Amino acid sequence: MPGYRRPLYRDDAVVLRVQKLGESDRIITLLTRRHGRLRAVARGVRRTTSRFGARLEPFGHIDVQLAGDPDGHGPALQSVSQVEGINLYGKRFLEDYPRYTAASAIAETAERLTPVEGEPSLRLFLLTLGALRALADAEHAATLVLDAYLLRGMSLAGWAPALVECAVCGTPGQHRAFSVPAGGCVCPDCRPPGAAHPAPATIDLMSALTSGDWRVADAAEPATRRECSGLVAAHLQWHLERGLRSLPLVDRNPGERS
Amino acid sequence: MYEGTIQDLIDELGRLPGVGPKSAQRIAFHILSADPADVTRLANALRKVKDLVRFCTVCFNVAESEQCRICRDARRTDEVLCVVEEPKDVVAIERTGEFRGRYHVLGGAINPLEGIGPDNLRIRELMQRLGSGAVRELILATDPNTEGEATATYLALMVKPMGIAVTRLASGLPVGGDLEYADEITLGRAFEGRRAV
DSSP states (O other): OTTOOOOEEEEEEEEEEEEEETTTEEEEEEEETTTEEEEEEETTTTSTTOSSGGGGSTTEEEEEEEESOTTSOSOSSEEEEEEEEEEETHHHHTTOHHHHHHHHHHHHHHHHTOOSTTOOOHHHHHHHHHHHHHHHHTSSOHHHHHHHHHHHHHHHHTOOOBOSBOTTTOOBSOOSEEETTTTEEEOTTTOOTTOBOOOHHHHHHHHHHHHTOHHHHHTOOHHHHHHHHHHHHHHHHHHHTSOOSSGGGOOOOTTSOO | OOOHHHHHHHHHHHTSTTOOHHHHHHHHHHHHHSOHHHHHHHHHHHHHHHHHOEEOTTTOOEESSSSOHHHHOTTSOSSEEEEESSHHHHHHHHHHTOOOSEEEEOSSOOBGGGTBOGGGTTHHHHHHHHTTSOOSEEEEOOOSSHHHHHHHHHHHHHHGGGTOEEEEOOOOOOTTOOGGGSOHHHHHHHHHTOOOO
16 A cells, blocks of 8 residues: 555563564564563564564563554554563573573463453563563572462462462361362362362462562472472463463473572 | 366465465466476476485484485594584585584474473484494584574583583674674674684
């Protein structure tokens, strides 16, 4: 159309995923601060002469200028016009394989928790950014940061597991049984067949990760962390109704730095 | 929508990567109007590539026999092994004329977002090759992107305890470019990898 120009707009975003497109282009999936999840074409970024290809690697926090309609009118794919790096977390995970796999699971979860493109989700954006920053700072074990992110992401989506009351009848207290289909801890009267019986320390760890009590979380034993990760993953995937491809590949090597 | 054979050809061409419906239609009509000898040559090439080309049993590069040309070449050294993601990377490195060792093609890079983990690549076969004791240096030539770097990190973790020297291709400024246009990551890598002159 003669004289037609797609409008330009700016936002800051986290790069969730990159996919190859054609000879030298990429489709970039972004979680933006003001426009939710978007997909955009970055032209020529796979060429060694690309001026901003390195800034569009996964897990980076970027300031991006996009061409297209952020309200979803016109072509579905936006086009990346300019990029500046704010904090390129990706490069800090490259020498730490467990952190790279945890960051991948965070990015995939963020994508799955935003099923509709272009729908703003500021709290999830801030949560994702905070999780990647915590992962990059390496103050806590990668699996703890990942599990805290998954628990809080589920809270934002409305699927937080019940930890201090019965998920079925609401009776307050720490209940021993945990049922994923029921939605968390269940009292002896409501306990469905097949409910798990995690150690009390595991429920304490889940509560600590949800509330951000890192003193308790960092002190958790490896066995407790493993049980917590299993319950969190099962709870998330039950509600997403599909498995996350990156979760089984998360390196839960006990030798990781804590 | 065309009928019969021509539509079948358009549909098949449209399944190729990077070929959309319009391009498929254009190629189909080009084939229709081309010299029959040219079309037969194309058809034979397509048939032969599936019949003859296979993966080298040693390095997993593409080959037309049990072993590829590089693995059969007795003049190349067994002491240096270069790990790449895809067969096309072998061609790119061979074009430099700088490398006289052997290759190992992984068949991709670790990418948890796509469900590709170490078990989906030819890492077990690489470990078996390294176990023979002939290799002194392993060059990690995976792509300089997040997945390639993560794959290199993983391989370095696995191989270093074996006492083999592990090196990574240098990253830095492209020849012929201006410094002011380099992005901060590339420029940072160039600084890290600077050398005495």
